[in-house]
Amino acid sequence: MAAMNVPPQPKASVPVPKSGAVSKGYNFASNWEQNAPLTEQQQAAIVALSHAVAERPFPPNLKSQEHVAGGDNGLPISMKDDNVEDSSAIETVLVNTNQFYKWFTGLEAAMKSETEEKYQHYVSSLTEQIQTCDGILNQVDETLELFNDLQSQHQAVAIKTKTLHDACDRLLMEKRRLIEFAESLHSKLNYFDELENVATSFYSPSMNVGNENFLPLLKRLDECISYVESNPQYAECNVYLVKFRQLQSRALSMIRAHVLSVLKSASSQVQAAIRSSAGGKAAISEAVEASVIYVRFKAAANELKPILEEIEIRRPRKEYVQILAECHKLYCEQRLSLVKGIVQQRISEFSKKEELPSLTRSGCAYLMQVCLLEHQLFSYFFPSSSEDISSLAPLTDPLCTFLYDTLRPKLIHETNLDVLCELVDILKVEVLGEQLSRRGESLAGLRPTIDRILADVHERLTFRARTHIRDEIANYLPLDEDLDYPSKLEQSAEQKTESTSNDQKSDVSHTWYPPLEKTISCLSKLYQSLEPTVFTGLAQEAVEFCSISIQKASKLVSKRSSTMDGQLFLIKHLLILREQIAPFDIEFSATYKELDFSHMLEQVRRILRGQTNLFDWSRSTSLARTLSPRILESQIDAKKELEKSLKVTCEEFIMSVTKLVVDPMLSFVTKVTAVKVALSSGVQDQKKESSIAKPLKDQAFATPEKVAELIDKVNTAVQNELPKVMLKMKLYLQNPSTRAILFRPIKTNIVEAHVQVQSLLKSEYSKEDIESIMEKFSIQDLQTQLDKLL
Incomplete structure (x- = not known):
């Protein structure tokens, strides 16, 4: 098997332990990213840096594989780390697959160990940093707690300080009030303290009213008295x-x-x-x-x-x-x-x-x-x-x-x-x-x-x-010359004529009856001199007594001269009295009160007869009521009494003059009225019936000759007697309007008497009789004749 370089496998990421520091760091980074964003240039630099470190270089302690000669059944592998100081090399010969796997496993473990070591170191570093951060955070928390404690203490101190300030302010206010109270108390006590000072000054031998300090001390003393009087609640x-x-x-x-x-x-x-x-x-x-x-x-x-x-x-x-x-x-x-x-x-x-x-x-x-x-x-x-x-x-x-x-x-x-x-x-x-x-x-x-x-x-x-x-006035005894009317007026008229020709004024008051002159003179003097109430009483008495005195004098004048003179005398003086008292703006009335004992006689008789009990106070006939007089009030108005007397006198004068002139006519009308009344009542007396049943013109008193005779008699009186009356009126009454007012009813009565006679003639007499009777009679001529008398 050819030797090959196996890239190191990344070791599974070891989870970084989460802690408060990491969370706070992450949060800090996030906040930092948000609060301090990078610019575009900075972001580009980071991207370039990330590309540069994207491929991890081969570890420098591993060299390239060298093929070791030695046959087909062995694979020599030589590794030498140039970085090792002792320059030791790892040389391994891989003979079979097991050796390879063993070698690879060891290599892988070594690589893994190397990689983990780096990360472990990083983790350790991060852990240390996290612990450091946690310690710092703990310190921060402790600091924050201390700060919170400090803040709480600060608040407590602030509260205590504010309380102290408030207490100080209250104390200052209390102090100010006490000072003001002390000053007020001192000012109030000054009034009481002044007693000794003022007393010493006033009892000093040198103190007198003329001293310059006297008035100020007196003023201060008044102030002290006023203050003490207004504050009775103070002790002593x-x-x-x-x-x-x-x-x-x-x-x-x-x-x-x-x-x-x-x-x-x-x-x-x-x-x-x-x-x-x-x-x-x-x-x-x-x-x-x-x-x-x-x-x-x-x-x-x-x-x-x-x-x-x-x-x-x-x-x-x-x-x-x-x-x-x-x-x-x-x-x-x-x-x-x-x-x-x-x-x-x-x-x-x-x-x-x-x-x-x-x-x-x-x-x-x-x-x-x-x-x-x-x-x-x-x-x-x-x-x-x-x-x-x-x-x-x-x-x-x-x-x-x-x-x-x-x-x-x-x-x-x-x-x-x-x-x-x-x-x-x-x-x-x-x-x-x-x-x-x-x-x-x-x-x-x-x-x-x-x-x-x-x-x-x-x-x-x-x-x-x-x-x-x-x-x-009331008890005046007239002299003969006071009642010598109308001679007194005739003499006055002659003197007035003489004084007028000599351009002299004549005093008409000397023709007045003396009580009248005294009354007017007295009232004229008293009107402005006395109070209205007093003057009213005196004026009422004076007018009343004057009116009575004039009426008495009028009767004496009537006996001495004639009834008409007495009437004109009374009218003249009453008119003057009424005219003279008119300017006085008063009421000529007085109320008189008198005690009436007339009821007592009958009450006494009843008591004596035993009909009433003298001591029965509960009944109306008791002694108190029996012996209590009645109060009668009567009001006398002198002015109204004067008007009444004047009216009666004027009426009497008018009737006397009317009778003087037309008395035959009045008697004729009266007889005619009596005859007509008798006829209408059916008189049974045969004698009277025979005489009354005759026509009016056949009556003995109403023959045309008798009627013509009475009309001639009246006309003669109008022509002879009435002018004398008017002359006498002119002598007594100086004012033409007064004479006209007084003559007007006389004229009316005379004309009315002629009208009544004329009416009877037209109803009871033939036309020939009327013409023979009224041959010289005309109502219009009568009125004209009467008007000329004024």
């Missing part, structure tokens, strides 16, 4: 409050003493200046008085202004309200001691020289001047208190009382209504309406006294007005 706050108030009371007493001292000093200086200015005279001039009493007092009291202003600023507190009121009182007392003598002297001088109206005007003007100056001076001392008029009342009231005490005795004895009304006008219009309203607050202190004086004047005026109404 009541004790501290009492001590603080004691200090405050001491400070306010020092202020009061200081104010009194300064005011007394200023008053002494002013009094000394007054004495020196008077120079032994009883009085000084008003200019010197103002200069000394006001200017010098103001200059002397400048040192009080700072402390008084501070007191006014603290006025909302009751302690300072009290001390301010005391300062006001002290000021008013000192001022009053200076000015009361001068004011009293001035008013006494006015009282000796002037009458009541001028005294009132002068006294009020002087007091207004004094009050104005005093208010200005008071405003200088107490700027914030000058708005309150009551603060100056202890000064102004006594000064105003001097005027009131002077005026009141004179008012009580004053009986003249004109003077009293003038006083009302002075006080109400000039003083209250003009002076006090214009100057406002500066003279407000004078208003109560003026109102008091005005109330006294109203009371006196009301009393005198009632007396005047009673004596001069």
